[in-house]
Amino acid sequence: MQPLGRATVPRRDPAPSRWAYRMQRLWLTPLFRVLFRVGLPLACVALIVGTYIADQGRRAALGGFVADLRERFEDRPEFMVTLVSIEGASPELAKAVRARMDVKLPQSSFELDLDQVRERAEALDAVQSAEMRVRSHGVLQVVITERVPVLIWRSDDGLTMLDASGHRVAGLAARADRPDLPLIAGEGADAETTEALDVMAALQPIAPRLRGLVRMGARRWDVVLDRDQRLMLPAEAPVAAIERLLALDQAEDLLSRDVAVVDLRVPQRPVLRLAPFALSELRRARGLAPAPENDL
Amino acid sequence: MTDLYQSQRAMRNMRRAAMQRGVIAILDVGTTKIACLILRFDGVEDTRESDGVGSMAGQSNFRVIGAATTRSRGVRFGEIAVMNETERAIRTAVQAAQKMANVRVDHCIACFAGAEPRSYGLAGEWDLQDSVVTEQDVARVLSACDVPDIGQGREVLHAHPVNFALDHRTGLGDPRGQIGNRLACDMHMLSVEASVVQNLLYCIKRCDLELAGIASSAYVSGISSLVEDEQELGSACIDMGGGSTGISIFMKKHMIYADSVRLGGDHVTSDISKGLQVPLVVAERIKTKHGGVQATGMDDREMIEIGGDTGDWDKDRRQVSRTELIGIIRPRVEEILEDVAARLNAGFFDQLPSQQIVLTGGASQIPGLDGLASRILGQRVRMGRPLRVQGLPQAATGPAFSGAVGLSLFAAHPQDEWWDFDIPTERYPARSIKRALKWFKDNW
Numbered sequence: 071m072q073p074l075g076r077a078t079v080p081r082r083d084p085a086p087s088r089w090a091y092r093m094q095r096l097w098l099t100p101l102f103r104v105l106f107r108v109g110l111p112l113a114c115v116a117l118i119v120g121t122y123i124a125d126q127g128r129r130a131a132l133g134g135f136v137a138d139l140r141e142r143f144e145d146r147p148e149f150m151v152t153l154v155s156i157e158g159a160s161p162e163l164a165k166a167v168r169a170r171m172d173v174k175l176p177q178s179s180f181e182l183d184l185d186q187v188r189e190r191a192e193a194l195d196a197v198q199s200a201e202m203r204v205r206s207h208g209v210l211q212v213v214i215t216e217r218v219p220v221l222i223w224r225s226d227d228g229l230t231m232l233d234a235s236g237h238r239v240a241g242l243a244a245r246a247d248r249p250d251l252p253l254i255a256g257e258g259a260d261a262e263t264t265e266a267l268d269v270m271a272a273l274q275p276i277a278p279r280l281r282g283l284v285r286m287g288a289r290r291w292d293v294v295l296d297r298d299q300r301l302m303l304p305a306e307a308p309v310a311a312i313e314r315l316l317a318l319d320q321a322e323d324l325l326s327r328d329v330a331v332v333d334l335r336v337p338q339r340p341v342l343r344l345a346p347f348a349l350s351e352l353r354r355a356r357g358l359a360p361a362p363e364n365d366l
Numbered sequence: 367m368t369d370l371y372q373s374q375r376a377m378r379n380m381r382r383a384a385m386q387r388g389v390i391a392i393l394d395v396g397t398t399k400i401a402c403l404i405l406r407f408d409g410v411e412d413t414r415e416s417d418g419v420g421s422m423a424g425q426s427n428f429r430v431i432g433a434a435t436t437r438s439r440g441v442r443f444g445e446i447a448v449m450n451e452t453e454r455a456i457r458t459a460v461q462a463a464q465k466m467a468n469v470r471v472d473h474c475i476a477c478f479a480g481a482e483p484r485s486y487g488l489a490g491e492w493d494l495q496d497s498v499v500t501e502q503d504v505a506r507v508l509s510a511c512d513v514p515d516i517g518q519g520r521e522v523l524h525a526h527p528v529n530f531a532l533d534h535r536t537g538l539g540d541p542r543g544q545i546g547n548r549l550a551c552d553m554h555m556l557s558v559e560a561s562v563v564q565n566l567l568y569c570i571k572r573c574d575l576e577l578a579g580i581a582s583s584a585y586v587s588g589i590s591s592l593v594e595d596e597q598e599l600g601s602a603c604i605d606m607g608g609g610s611t612g613i614s615i616f617m618k619k620h621m622i623y624a625d626s627v628r629l630g631g632d633h634v635t636s637d638i639s640k641g642l643q644v645p646l647v648v649a650e651r652i653k654t655k656h657g658g659v660q661a662t663g664m665d666d667r668e669m670i671e672i673g674g675d676t677g678d679w680d681k682d683r684r685q686v687s688r689t690e691l692i693g694i695i696r697p698r699v700e701e702i703l704e705d706v707a708a709r710l711n712a713g714f715f716d717q718l719p720s721q722q723i724v725l726t727g728g729a730s731q732i733p734g735l736d737g738l739a740s741r742i743l744g745q746r747v748r749m750g751r752p753l754r755v756q757g758l759p760q761a762a763t764g765p766a767f768s769g770a771v772g773l774s775l776f777a778a779h780p781q782d783e784w785w786d787f788d789i790p791t792e793r794y795p796a797r798s799i800k801r802a803l804k805w806f807k808d809n810w
Contacts, residue, residue: 084436085454086461088572094461095574098470 144180152176152208159197159214167191167200167214179204195238221263222248224255224282236263256285265308266291272312276325290335299325302333311337374785380578381777384473389431390578390777391460391474394770395452395566397441397609397632398728401762401770402459404432404467405777428778430757432467434459443628444480444583444610446565453569460573475579475777476570477586477769479610481562483523485623485713486514488553499532499541499549505787507549516557523563523582524556525784528620537618553784554622556582581776583769584612584624590772591726591750591765592616600718603750604706604739605769606729608632611702615713620781623713627705631729634698641694642686644672652691653732659699660734661692699732703742710743724750728766 086094096102123129152175156164171191173182184202191200191212201213219231219239229242231251238260242248254266266283269291273280276295284292291308293301303311311334318340319325324332328348333341344352384390385407392403405428436458440451464471490511494503508527516522530538532546541549563580570577588603597616605612608631615623634657639649656670665688674682715721723743725735730749740747752771754763762770780786 083454085458088457091457091461092574094464095470098464098468 144178147208149179150176150208151179151182151204151210154210154212156212156214159216163194163196163214163216166194167197167212170194171212173210176208179208182210196240198233219248219251221266222251222253223260224253225257225259230260232260232263234263234267236260252280253282254285255282256288258288259283259285261288268309269293269303269312272309272316275316276319279325295325299329300331302331302335304335304337307337315340371785374783377577377579378780378786380473380576381475381780384576384578387472389467389469389471389473391463391471391575392770392773392777393456393460393474393476393570393575394583394767394773395441395444395446395456395476395478395569396438396583396607396769397444397479397630398438398607399435399766400438400441400452400455400459401435401767402433402456402463403430403758403762403770403774404463404469404471405429405774406431406467406469407778428756428774430755430759430762430774431469432463432465433759433762434462434466435762436462438608442609444478444607444612444626445559445562446569449565449569452565453572456569456573460575472574472576473578474570474575475581475773476566476577477581477583477773477776478562478566479583479605479607479612479626479769480628481523481558482628483582483584483612483624483626484516484520484557485625486516486555486557487622488513488525488555489550490553491548491550493548494546497545497547499544499546501542501787503549504530504542504551507551508553508784508787511551511553513555516555519560520557521560521563522555523558523580524554524585524621524624526554526620526781527784527787528552528554528618528622554620555784556585556621556624558582579777579780581773582612582614582624583607583773584614584626585621586772586776587612587726587752587768588614588616588621588724588772589775590752591724591768592722594619596720596722596724599720599722601720601722601724602710602713602715603724603726604730604743606630606702606725606727607769608728611706611727611729613706613709613713615710615715615718617718623715625709625713627702627709629698629702629705630727633702634695634729634732637694637698638691642672642684642691643681644674648673653695656688656691657695658688658692658733659696659738661689661696665689665692695732696738699735699738700742702729703739707743721746723747726750726752726765726768728764730765 123132151173154168154171154173154175156167159167170193171187173187182204184204188200188202191197191214196217198215198217200215203211205211217233217237217239220234221232222242222245223230223232229245231239231242231248233239245253252270254263259266262285269283270280273293279295281294281296284294286292286302290305291303293303295301301312301315314337315324315332315334328345329342330345331343333343381390388407390405390407392401392405394401407428436455438452439455440446440448446452460471460474488511490507490509492503492507492510507530529536529552530541531550532538532541532544533548535546538544566580567577584603584605587605588597592601592603597619600615600617602613602615605614609628610630611627613625613627614621635646635649635653638644638653639646642649642652644652652670652672656668658665668688669685670688670691672684672686674684676682710716721744723739723746725739725747726749736747736749749765750768751765752763752768753775755771755774758771
C-alpha cells in the first residue's frame with residue numbers, strides 16, 4: 071500500500087512562482103535595470119560616505135588631513151621661491167620694486183600670488199610693466215619695463231618727469247639735474263604731452279633758443295624762447311602755425327628782431343608785439359611821436 | 367452588447383498602445399501546449415513594391431523575438447478547466463519567451479480553441495440620407511443588423527462585415543464614397559461561451575498581462591495556413607488540435623463560418639492508452655513515433671515494443687504490430703473527420719465555388735491523414751503549414767503552430783470588425799441629451 075499523506079518527493083513544478091515571475095519581469099524593465107546597476111551602487115557609496123561625513127570630528131579630521139597633505143606637498147623644496155631677480159631696471163628702481171613687492175622669502179610658489187605682486191610692482195610710477203615668472207631653482211624672475219622720462223613738468227608741486235603718455239615717472243629736485251629734457255609748465259600740461267612733443271619736434275630749427283612750453287588756460291600752448299620772446303600758438307593745429315612762423319622767420323628773420331610776442335592764435339593774421347624800446351624806435355623812425363623817456 | 371462593444375474597443379486601443387510600444391505577446395492556449403511568441407514591431411515596413419510581392423500579408427513589419435512552448439496544464443477541450451494550473455502554464459511560457467526575447471511584455475493577444483463557437487449570419491439594411499455612402503452610413507448599416515438571440519451566457523467574439531451591397535450591386539468590399547440609395551450588409555458573427563472567455567481573462571490578468579485582443583483559434587489558423595487564393599475562392603481550414611478540432615470556412619478573404627468539434631489528438635492518445643493498456647505518456651510517444659491511419663502489409667511485420675515497468679516480464683515485453691496500432695487510431699480519426707464533415711455541411715461548404723480543405727494543427731501530422739481525409743471530406747485536401755514569419759524558430763514552424771502564427775498576423779493586421787467602425791451619431795448623444803432633459807423636467 072502506498073503511504074498516505076503527502077508524497078515524500080513532490081514533483082518539481084516547472085512553472086515559476088508568481089513572485090519569481092514578477093521579479094523576472096521587473097528585472098526586464100529597462101528603468102529598473104539601470105537603477106539597479108547604476109543607481110544602487112551610487113546610493114550605497116553615497117550612504118557610506120554620508121555616514122562617515124556626518125560626524126563633526128571625522129569631518130574636521132578629514133579636512134585637516136587633506137590640508138596637511140597639501141601643505142606638505144607645497145612646502146617641498148622644489149616649489150620654494152628663494153630668490154627674486156629683477157631685470158631691466160636701474161639699481162635704485164630695482165631696490166624700490168623689491169621693497170614694494172614685499173615678497174617674504176622663502177615662500178612656496180603655490181602661495182605666491184603673482185598677479186597681486188605684479189600689481190604691487192606696477193603701482194610704482196617708474197614701472198611701466200612688470201612681467202613675473204617663477205623659474206626653476208626657486209627664482210622669481212621679474213622683468214621690468216621702465217618708464218622713460220621725456221618731459222619735465224613744472225607745476226606748483228615742483229618739478230616732475232613725465233613719460234610720453236604724460237604719466238608721472240619721478241620727481242626732480244632741480245632743473246639742472248636733467249638739462250636734456252624739455253620743460254613744460256602750466257595747468258593741465260601733463261594731459262597733452264603728445265601735442266607738446268609734436269610742437270617741440272616742429273620747433274627743432276630754433277631748438278637752441280627754446281626755453282619751454284607753457285599751457286595757457288589748459289587750452290593752448292605758449293612757446294617761450296630766450297630773451298623772453300613768446301609765441302602764442304592757437305588751440306587748433308599748433309604745428310601748422312609753427313611751420314608758418316618758421317617760414318616767416320626764414321624769410322624775414324623775424325625772431326631775431328626785438329619782438330616780444332608773436333601772436334599766432336588767429337592763423338590768417340599773425341600779430342607782433344614789439345618790445346617797448348623797439349616800438350619807440352619805430353615810432354621815432356616814422357616821426358610819429360617823440361620817443362618817451364626811457365630808462366634804457 | 368454595448369458592454370462587449372466597449373470592451374472590444376478597449377482591447378483595440380490596448381493593441382494600438384502595444385504597437386506604439388513595439389512589443390506584444392502572442393498566447394495560444396491550447397489543450398496540449400501553450401505557445402507564447404513575442405513580436406517586435408519595427409514600424410519600418412520594407413516596401414519593395416517593385417517586385418510585386420507587396421507587404422507579404424502584413425508579416426514583414428514584425429519579427430518574432432521570443433518563442434516558447436510549454437506543456438499545457440488544466441486545459442480540456444480548449445477550455446480552461448483548472449485555473450491556477452493554466453495560469454502557471456501561461457506563466458511558464460511567457461517567462462521563457464521573455465527570457466529569450468530579453469524584453470518585458472505587457473500586452474498580449476490570446477486565442478483559444480474551445481468554448482463552443484457558433485456562427486451567425488446577420489443582415490442589415492439602411493436607406494441612405496444623401497445618396498453617397500459615408501462612414502456614418504456604414505456604421506448605421508452595421509448597427510441595423512438584427513442580432514439573433516445568441517443565448518444566455520454567451521458573448522460575441524468576432525463580428526466581421528463580410529459583404530456590402532448597394533442597391534443591386536453586391537460583393538462590395540468597401541462601399542464608402544459610392545452612390546446609391548440603399549445600403550445592405552452581411553455580417554458574420556461568432557459567439558462563444560462567456561465563462562470560458564472570463565476564465566481566460568482572469569488567468570491572463572493573474573499573469574500581469576493586459577489583454578490586447580482575443581480571437582478564435584479556428585479563425586487565426588485559417589489566416590495563417592490558407593494561401594491567398596484559397597481564402598478568396600472558398601476553402602475550409604481544419605485545425606486539428608489536442609482537445610478540439612476547429613473548423614473555419616473562408617470566402618472572399620472573410621471567415622464566413624466557424625465551428626469546432628470537441629475531439630482531437632488527445633482522444634486518439636487515450637484510445638491507444640486504453641487499447642494497449644499503457645500509460646498516457648507512453649501512448650503519446652507511440653502515437654507520435656509509429657502512428658498512422660493507413661495500414662499496409664509492411665505494417666504487419668513492424669513490431670512496436672510497448673515497454674513498461676510493472677515487473678511482470680510478460681507484460682513489460684509486450685509487442686504490438688503497427689497494424690494493430692493503426693486499427694486503434696483510425697476509427698477515432700475517422701470519427702473526428704466525419705464530425706468535421708457534418709459541420710462543414712452545416713456551414714454550406716458544398717456550395718462554395720472552390721472546396722479546398724486544408725488540414726493543419728498538431729494532430730494533422732499523422733502519416734496518411736490526407737488520404738483518409740480526402741476520402742471523407744472531399745477530393746481537394748492538402749496539408750497546411752503556417753506562413754513563414756520573420757524570426758520564427760525552426761521548431762515553431764510546424765502545423766502545430768498555425769494558430770500562434772495566425773494570431774501574430776491577426777495582431778499585425780486585424781480585419782475590420784464591427785467595433786472598429788464608429789458608433790452612429792444618433793445613438794449615444796441623443797439618449798444622454800434626452801436623459802439630461804428629463805432630469806431637468808423632473809427637478810424644475
